[in-house]
Amino acid sequence: xxxxxxxxxxxxxxxLLLMAVFTFWPLLFGSYLAFTRYDLLSPPQWAGxxxxxxxxxxxxxxxxxxxxxxxxxxxxxxxLAAIALxxxxxxxxxxxxxxRAAIYLPVITTVAVVxxxxxxxxxxxxxxxxxxxxLGLLAAQQEIxxxxxxxxxxxxxxxxxxxxGIGYYMVLYLAGLQxxxxxxQEAARLDGANAWQxxxxxxxxxxxxxxxxxxxxxxxxxxxxxxxVLVMTRGGPLNSTYTVLYYMFHQGFDQxxxxxxAAAGLLLxxxxxxxxxxxxxLLRPDHR
Numbered sequence: 001x002x003x004x005x006x007x008x009x010x011x012x013x014x015x016l017l018l019m020a021v022f023t024f025w026p027l028l029f030g031s032y033l034a035f036t037r038y039d040l041l042s043p044p045q046w047a048g049x050x051x052x053x054x055x056x057x058x059x060x061x062x063x064x065x066x067x068x069x070x071x072x073x074x075x076x077x078x079x080l081a082a083i084a085l086x087x088x089x090x091x092x093x094x095x096x097x098x099x100r101a102a103i104y105l106p107v108i109t110t111v112a113v114v115x116x117x118x119x120x121x122x123x124x125x126x127x128x129x130x131x132x133x134x135l136g137l138l139a140a141q142q143e144i145x146x147x148x149x150x151x152x153x154x155x156x157x158x159x160x161x162x163x164x165g166i167g168y169y170m171v172l173y174l175a176g177l178q179x180x181x182x183x184x185q186e187a188a189r190l191d192g193a194n195a196w197q198x199x200x201x202x203x204x205x206x207x208x209x210x211x212x213x214x215x216x217x218x219x220x221x222x223x224x225x226x227x228x229v230l231v232m233t234r235g236g237p238l239n240s241t242y243t244v245l246y247y248m249f250h251q252g253f254d255q256x257x258x259x260x261x262a263a264a265g266l267l268l269x270x271x272x273x274x275x276x277x278x279x280x281x282l283l284r285p286d287h288r
Contacts, residue, residue: 030262030265034052034266035049038257039257041256050259052263061264063240063242067242067243068222068244068268068271069223071222073158074162078162082169083211085103089174100171105167106163111231112231114164114231116231124145129143129144132144147237148237150240153233157225157228157233160228160232161221161225169214176206176207180206185198208283223275225243225246244264247261248262248264248268
């Protein structure tokens with residue numbers, strides 16, 4: 001028994017060391033920095049709750065937090081769309097492998113390429129505005145400022161996140177669907193259950209662990225939205241696409257105030273933990 005336990009710890013040691021260096025230590029050091037003044041040029045100086053007091057009075061931080069919470073609208077949209085696509089991709093249709101590859105392609109496309117492509121599509125005389133004018137939905141000289149209008153810029157960036165992520169979650173749901181025993185579906189079909197009844201009473205309950213995992217991951221990813229904002233808008237126009245993670249980046253690397261950036265990160269971590277707990281409470285599988 002002791003030999004088995006020792007061997008298990010030996011196998012776990014490399015992974016635990018990597019986690020200690022790249023996960024636990026940054027977490028602890030970042031939490032410490034949240035209570036200090038630190039500009040990377042001089043040693044950290046203890047500041048107590050000064051950084052948090054600044055954040056609570058900073059309108060830009062509250063705008064960033066509101067935008068990060070608004071970004072959560074992506075979560076139900078991407079989950080519903082991914083489930084629908086997974087159900088379609090699970091059918092033995094002609095060309096279905098090509099369909100799966102096409103949907104998954106944005107996942108493996110670099111953010112720089114995605115940003116350049118969507119900036120071009122969102123431009124005043126880009127593909128989307130040109131298509132709307134061609135369809136007669138816009139006047140000849142009229143355009144929609146997808147990234148220049150502060151009322152819709154955040155939603156434009158959110159759609160890019162949706163577009164990039166849907167293939168990833170489709171693959172996860174597809175794996176969940178293929179793990180459901182075919183005998184259960186066949187038995188329900190023989191009992192006279194229609195497609196909707198089979199989906200509601202067999203497929204959906206069996207997918208609940210996958211739904212929990214995907215909802216949790218997409219919730220955390222939405223709260224940590226950063227790459228699309230950095231590449232496409234850099235927080236503009238008028239801070240309308242600021243997210244908390246971009247606020248952290250701006251405070252740390254543009255303003256060289258790593259204490260405030262770390263404090264914002266610590267508050268975001270608390271929000272992530274609260275929403276993760278909510279996900280577990282609402283979506284925990286009934287069969288445990």
